[in-house]
Amino acid sequence: MKVLVTGGAGYIGSVLVRQLLQKGFQVRAFDSLKFGGDALYDVMLNPGFEFMLGDIRNSEQVEKALEGIDAIAHLAAIVGDPACKKFSDEAKETNWNGSVALFEAAEKAGVKRFVFASTCSNYGKMPDPDSFVTETSALNPVSLYAELKVKFEKYLLEERKDSRICSTSLRFSTVYGFSPRIRFDLTVNEFTRNAAIHGEQEIWGAQFWRPYCHVEDLARAVVLVLESPEEKVRANVFNVGSTEENYNKGMIIEEVCKVVPNVKVHYVESSEDPRDYRVNFDKIKNELGYTITKKVPNGVKEIYALIKTGIVTDPFGQKFRNI
Secondary structure, eight states: EEEEEEESSSHHHHHHHHHHTTOEEEEEEEOTTTTTTTGEEEEEOOEEEEEEOOTOOOOOHHHHHHOSSSSEOOOOOOEEEEHHHHTTHHHHHIIIHHHHHHHHHHHHHHHEEEEEEEGGGGGBBOSSSSSSBTTOOOOOOOSSHHHHHHHHHHHIIITTTSSHHHHHHEOOOEEESOSSSSSSSHHHHHHHHHHHHSSSSEEEEOEEEEEEEEEHHHEEEHHHHHHSSHHHHHEEEEEOOOOGEEEHHHHHHHHHHHHHHSOOOEEEEOOOOOOBHHHHHHHHHHHHHHOOOOOOOHHHHHHHHHHTTTOOOTTTTTGSSSS
């Protein structure tokens, strides 16, 4: 199987590329290199790998990228609430128009599989603070980022469910952990960096819940779907993570403090975050046999070890965040 990974030089994409190559897939990464191509340097000479510079909003580039492709892992997007808010026009063009155009071009090109990287942000806020949301729970997007993800999910799984392409939507947990394209603007990574360098961290709204999942495990879910029988994943949606890995911000900083010594934590009361959700992940576990391999404490240790080496000379630099 030859897989096109859109956003292949990104935080999750660069990890996915390596996992696919290790599994024996042929891989073509397609990326506009908005954040550079450093994350792919060491795989460029792999005989199973090919890189193509391009933007999913460019139909000619997309058509060329789809030549000989059997499956698509669609990760290319303007990622996160802040980035989509700041670059709203680009987000709409990329996350919606570009994604629809990619799917339509994939149909014409005879692509067989399409795996879409969606998000648990689609749930917004839990109606019952004592419950867990599942794939059948109401979606309540409270940001442009989540609105566009929900919109494309519905396009894939409802409007195009009878397409000859087997489509699957994966609602990713909040990601963390080491990647060749490291980011420090993600909660676990950010808290660990700040604690390691400044010895303190301010926590706004410690009570708000999110599920968290290591970048390697999110990428593994994409590989698993590509390897799963079509009848199990066609026009289907799965939350990706572990039910035990739901944390609020207060719990995250507690895990950081267990690893990083002498951290001063400043709590600020806040009720402003409209996102608050705990997620159940039984479906992907029971139907596809998916389990995680790393937990939040593992991610904290990874990032702390990375910072301590001093190899990242400017961990607050622009290249390590999406905005």
